[in-house]
Amino acid sequence: MSSRREGRPSVRRAERSGPPGASVLADERHAFLAYLGRVRGLSENTVKAYRADLASFASWAERSHVDPLRATHRDLRGFLADLARAGYTVRTVDRRLSAVRDFYGWMLREGICSVDPAAALATPKGARRLPKTMSDEDVRRLLSTCDAEAPTGLRDRAFLELLYASGARISEVSRLDVPSIDFGRRQATLFGKGSKERIVPLYGIALDWVGRYLDEARPVLSAAARGGRAEGPEGALLLSTRGRRMSADALRTAFEAHVRLAGLDPGLTPHAMRHTYATELVSGGADLRSVQELLGHESLSTTQVYTHLSVERLKDAARRAHPRAR
Numbered sequence: 001m002s003s004r005r006e007g008r009p010s011v012r013r014a015e016r017s018g019p020p021g022a023s024v025l026a027d028e029r030h031a032f033l034a035y036l037g038r039v040r041g042l043s044e045n046t047v048k049a050y051r052a053d054l055a056s057f058a059s060w061a062e063r064s065h066v067d068p069l070r071a072t073h074r075d076l077r078g079f080l081a082d083l084a085r086a087g088y089t090v091r092t093v094d095r096r097l098s099a100v101r102d103f104y105g106w107m108l109r110e111g112i113c114s115v116d117p118a119a120a121l122a123t124p125k126g127a128r129r130l131p132k133t134m135s136d137e138d139v140r141r142l143l144s145t146c147d148a149e150a151p152t153g154l155r156d157r158a159f160l161e162l163l164y165a166s167g168a169r170i171s172e173v174s175r176l177d178v179p180s181i182d183f184g185r186r187q188a189t190l191f192g193k194g195s196k197e198r199i200v201p202l203y204g205i206a207l208d209w210v211g212r213y214l215d216e217a218r219p220v221l222s223a224a225a226r227g228g229r230a231e232g233p234e235g236a237l238l239l240s241t242r243g244r245r246m247s248a249d250a251l252r253t254a255f256e257a258h259v260r261l262a263g264l265d266p267g268l269t270p271h272a273m274r275h276t277y278a279t280e281l282v283s284g285g286a287d288l289r290s291v292q293e294l295l296g297h298e299s300l301s302t303t304q305v306y307t308h309l310s311v312e313r314l315k316d317a318a319r320r321a322h323p324r325a326r
Contacts, residue, residue, distance in 0.1 A: 167277030
């Protein structure tokens with residue numbers, strides 16, 4: 001019986017000659033990336049990041065005359081050392097190491113390689129960077145840039161309110177359909193990484209804006225669909241001016257446009273809304289397990305960063321308010 005798991009793309013190994021490196025790994029990388037998208041359900045942007053990181057590793061292997069299928073723990077330490085010498089940040093090195101680890105773990109399960117040289121590699125140590133958040137004033141300025149009299153402005157207001165109310169990833173908001181919003185139960189159904197479903201509560205203001213968008217703006221945008229095939233009530237929630245589902249990239253572009261209009265830090269991304277949502281929950285006394293479930297984190301350690309953010313906020317407040325700290 002085959003050891004391959006059902007649903008995984010098969011990899012046909014062929015005898016190859018010539019130098020090791022990028023060409024040797026091409027088929028394996030292609031199959032692995034297909035597995036990430038189809039089986040694990042990772043977003044297009046995440047798969048794209050894996051592709052770039054693995055291409056970097058394959059290029060290094062070719063330059064260093066290392067056969068990746070026979071690489072040793074010492075070889076991979078050389079890869080990390082080369083990244084450090086090239087001046088990459090700890091965060092970038094850590095991300096590339098994570099991609100290589102996942103790749104070797106997959107190849108080991110698929111029987112493509114017999115050992116996993118990446119399993120024992122230590123994660124680089126470095127200063128922990130706290131994620132960016134937004135203040136209440138930042139959010140108010142951002143929301144005020146939406147022209148609620150225009151269909152696209154009303155759509156963007158509903159989109160931004162949903163981001164702030166749910167802590168959703170931008171890809172999760174893109175995947176929302178009209179039935180994903182349950183007005184009676186005041187909640188939204190999100191599909192996160194690996195197509196895992198979770199339900200998050202929504203507050204009244206966000207529901208009011210989404211409801212207004214559905215009544216006034218979505219029918220107008222839906223009617224603009226090419227060929228007259230309008231998006232029906234079971235279709236995508238957020239529509240473009242052509243009546244199509246807005247992709248994560250399109251929503252990200254809309255967010256950045258409103259950041260510019262509001263005169264906010266241009267480095268703010270939609271994920272800043274998610275960080276703000278989580279920080280507000282922790283600051284308000286929510287337990288970490290609940291926050292973990294609401295965010296759709298697999299590991300509690302990922303959620304724990306928001307305790308640090310909460311403490312930093314308290315320190316900032318104390319520095320501003322205490323007469324001895326001025």
